[in-house]
Amino acid sequence: MKEAKAELQRIIAIPEENFSDYIEQKKSEIVNFHLNNNLFYKELAQTDSFKNWSDLPILNKTNLQKPLAERLSLGYNEKSVYLNKTSGSSGHPFVFAKDKFCHALTWASNIYRFGWYGIDFNSSYQARFYGIPLDFIGNKKERFKDFLTHRFRFSIFNLSDQILEGFLKDFKTKKFDYINGYTSSIVLFAKFLQKKNIVLKEICPTLKVCMVTSEMLFEEDKLLLEKQFGIPIVNEYGASELDLIAFQNTDGQWQVNSETLFVEILDDNNQAVPNGIPGRIVITSLFNKAHPFIRYDLGDIGILDEKSTPKKPILKQLIGRTNDVAILPSGKKSPGLTFYYVTKSIIEDDGNVKEFVIKQTKINQFEVEYVSDSELNEEQIDKINQAVALYLEPNLLFTFNRKTTLERSKRGKLKQFTSFL
Incomplete structure (x- = not known):
């Protein structure tokens, strides 16, 4: 931890004008390390040498669903690394590893950011x-x-x-x-x-x-x-296999972790989009030598703020998960959270509804499961249908099921929208 804290402070001290050079150096170092020491990554990249960043493959969670022993770098084994598993909220749980220095840096990063408060x-x-x-x-x-x-x-x-x-x-x-x-x-x-x-x-x-x-x-x-x-209420965004990705600073901005991570926002063709435009959040862990997380697609969609700099990127908005998209009868695609916003503003007006989740069961049918003191009345349901027609499209069918409790994951997370299509 002492080494990790010192390294983090050294990175924080790098001036803004030199920070791009630092990022490029760390990207090159971590890719070359894994090309030379990790057979799993070398086979994925299908190259012996690193030339263009944009030529490197996008790593996704499906790639990682193979035994950890096949994914570890030379010189590392399951007893010499930090081991954990993802929550599986994306539908693709897997075991991952961090070398001990990388894991210590994760904690140093947490300590630093929590220290802001x-x-x-x-x-x-x-x-x-x-x-x-x-x-x-x-x-x-x-x-x-x-x-x-x-x-x-x-x-x-x-x-x-x-x-x-x-x-x-x-x-x-x-x-x-x-x-x-x-x-x-x-x-x-x-x-x-x-x-x-x-x-x-x-x-x-x-x-x-x-x-x-x-x-x-x-x-x-x-x-x-x-x-x-x-x-004060502070919003954080992280992934256990990586680090804290973004943490709300004292100015109310969602400041992206640029010290230990390189965050890209990509379009469907894996090309970087301009700041201010939504895209897939793809992240590189700059220090994890035990296991490659290079151009790793988290399955989330977000927007970087136009005011972002290499040293201080700002996450303007986290839109949701790529697998939480509703496909509507017209062919329109909408993030599942759109439904959540629409219904939330109406059914929580009087504080009756405690929690709710939305499930898409057919292309035009949705179920709302909710916990409340009393059942939703016809007027509330009619308002929801009107709002859905206005913000999304007409003729979508909603059924409402009152529950005593909502189903959570094994870790206690609540999945707010699920499509079963």
């Missing part, structure tokens, strides 16, 4: 809204890690009012410094506080900031969190 990983006490393994050994292991790292975990698999009441008691009795966890669970807790007319900072005065991750944070939800928590 006065959070010290060695001493600050975290209220953690995450899933947890339910098997005995996995559960105890995770709880022990939480103890060592100053975290108190709120399990998010059951978020009934009775359980949330228990969360509230913990905030009254524990001196938390910050909240970190999945967006949907934290928003649900904020709605519970809203119903009880409670501002969290007033009952837990030590709270400084809340960082949400892993799921989309909508502007209305951010405003709700700010109001009910009484603290």
